[in-house]
Amino acid sequence: MKNKKENYSMETKLIHGEFKTLKWDYSHHVVPPISSSATFRLDSSQRGAKGFIDFAHVEDKTIPPIYIYDRLGEPNKDILEENLAFAEHGEIAVTFSTGMGAISAILGILLKSGDSMICHRTVYGCTFSLLNRWYPRYNIACEFSDLTKAEILLEKIVETTKVIYFETPVNPNLEIIDIEKVCKIVADFNAKRSPENKIYVVIDNTFATPIGQRPLNFGADFVIHSLTKNIGGFGTDMGGVVIGKKEFHEPLLMYRKDFGAPLHTKSAWTILVHGLPTLASRLQQQQFTAKIVAEFLENHSKVEQVFYPGLASFPYFKLAKKQMVDHDGNFVPGTMIYFTLKEKDATKRQELGIKFINEVAQNSYAITLAVSLGNIRTLIEHPSSMTHSSIPPEKQIADGIDPGGIRLSIGLEKSSDLLSDLASAFEKI
Numbered sequence: 001m002k003n004k005k006e007n008y009s010m011e012t013k014l015i016h017g018e019f020k021t022l023k024w025d026y027s028h029h030v031v032p033p034i035s036s037s038a039t040f041r042l043d044s045s046q047r048g049a050k051g052f053i054d055f056a057h058v059e060d061k062t063i064p065p066i067y068i069y070d071r072l073g074e075p076n077k078d079i080l081e082e083n084l085a086f087a088e089h090g091e092i093a094v095t096f097s098t099g100m101g102a103i104s105a106i107l108g109i110l111l112k113s114g115d116s117m118i119c120h121r122t123v124y125g126c127t128f129s130l131l132n133r134w135y136p137r138y139n140i141a142c143e144f145s146d147l148t149k150a151e152i153l154l155e156k157i158v159e160t161t162k163v164i165y166f167e168t169p170v171n172p173n174l175e176i177i178d179i180e181k182v183c184k185i186v187a188d189f190n191a192k193r194s195p196e197n198k199i200y201v202v203i204d205n206t207f208a209t210p211i212g213q214r215p216l217n218f219g220a221d222f223v224i225h226s227l228t229k230n231i232g233g234f235g236t237d238m239g240g241v242v243i244g245k246k247e248f249h250e251p252l253l254m255y256r257k258d259f260g261a262p263l264h265t266k267s268a269w270t271i272l273v274h275g276l277p278t279l280a281s282r283l284q285q286q287q288f289t290a291k292i293v294a295e296f297l298e299n300h301s302k303v304e305q306v307f308y309p310g311l312a313s314f315p316y317f318k319l320a321k322k323q324m325v326d327h328d329g330n331f332v333p334g335t336m337i338y339f340t341l342k343e344k345d346a347t348k349r350q351e352l353g354i355k356f357i358n359e360v361a362q363n364s365y366a367i368t369l370a371v372s373l374g375n376i377r378t379l380i381e382h383p384s385s386m387t388h389s390s391i392p393p394e395k396q397i398a399d400g401i402d403p404g405g406i407r408l409s410i411g412l413e414k415s416s417d418l419l420s421d422l423a424s425a426f427e428k429i
């Protein structure tokens with residue numbers, strides 16, 4: 001008798017995935033080939049007509065799909081989507097060309113003019129810019145609140161509220177939001193609302209990865225990822241995904257069809273073949289190193305505070321231990337570190353942060369000054385002047401983004417090399 005896939009671990013399943021699939025006749029390939037065809041032969045107008053009727057409607061995995069045109073769907077994206085949905089314990093996944101494409105799509109299908117949303121006060125810079133710069137033009141208001149205090153929702157949710165949106169851990173300062181608590185409060189509001197008027201919880205799970213945290217299990221409605229980061233892992237491709245319930249498959253596919261921004265086929269292939277299968281082992285090794293680096297920083301005389309979910313001194317340590325766990329229940333504090341430098345004056349602290357970053361950029365070999373994260377290379381950046389510069393300085397401080405704060409994304413290098421690069425940069429400031 002054939003061994004059942006269900007009996008294997010998530011790590012193993014992410015390597016083998018759905019490579020034997022009806023999505024394409026790949027039955028003799030160990031690795032699926034890159035499908036590189038913008039359009040597909042239809043054999044007859046009847047088959048073409050059926051393809052259009054079936055599009056976004058057929059959920060039965062035993063029926064081979066009729067492919068029409070890349071923007072509607074093609075084998076590499078479809079197989080990747082099956083594996084991503086599976087990794088997050090979601091029913092369906094729809095990929096996009098970038099993480100921002102995925103965020104625009106999920107908000108695009110959930111919100112309309114006159115609706116409003118509530119977002120944690122600190123989010124990825126471009127997400128903030130999307131909600132702050134563009135949505136008001138479509139008459140969609142966003143209230144930025146401190147969701148680390150979930151009870152705040154009791155007073156902030158109003159009749160027009162349709163979406164609660166946040167990241168956890170939060171970019172860049174790694175604050176942790178209690179997913180279960182937020183979802184419970186929202187469920188109480190929903191119990192008094194009609195189904196059409198429901199409030200949805202959307203969580204950006206890019207930092208934690210599906211190995212380290214599964215928000216859908218805590219009651220969230222949707223998870224989004226920037227596939228450009230941890231899941232892609234090698235920094236070669238951009239991508240995004242929305243994962244959630246079956247009933248949203250159609251609107252998400254329709255949105256992608258009409259607004260565009262499908263994931264590039266060759267990027268889908270890279271993420272499917274290299275990224276996702278290596279995610280668990282990359283994460284394990286990078287996290288091992290992150291703990292060593294975080295402890296080194298914590299003991300350094302020029303460091304004021306280190307934020308790393310795996311340190312006992314981390315302000316949200318208990319909550320992190322509860323919700324950031326792998327498929328076997330082990331704590332997964334992750335690979336991101338945020339730290340501040342010792343200097344009382346905020347302006348001087350910013351100058352010191354920039355000086356430190358420039359030292360690393362010019363002299364270090366193992367640490368690279370670059371935005372992005374979740375890469376096999378260790379990346380460093382200064383959020384205040386870079387990724388979060390779209391947020392005004394006064395608001396940055398109020399939102400917990402320190403003017404001198406430094407963000408590190410730990411890669412696969414040997415920890416001793418990272419420590420020596422950091423130590424020599426500290427000596428210069």
Ligand SMILES: *Cc1c(COP(=O)(O)O)cnc(C)c1O
Nearest residue numbers: 098099100124171206226228239
């Ligand atoms: C990078 C990032 C995004 C945006 O993803 P892109 O692929 O760059 O569009 C969204 N959220 C978080 C937390 C990110 O780090």
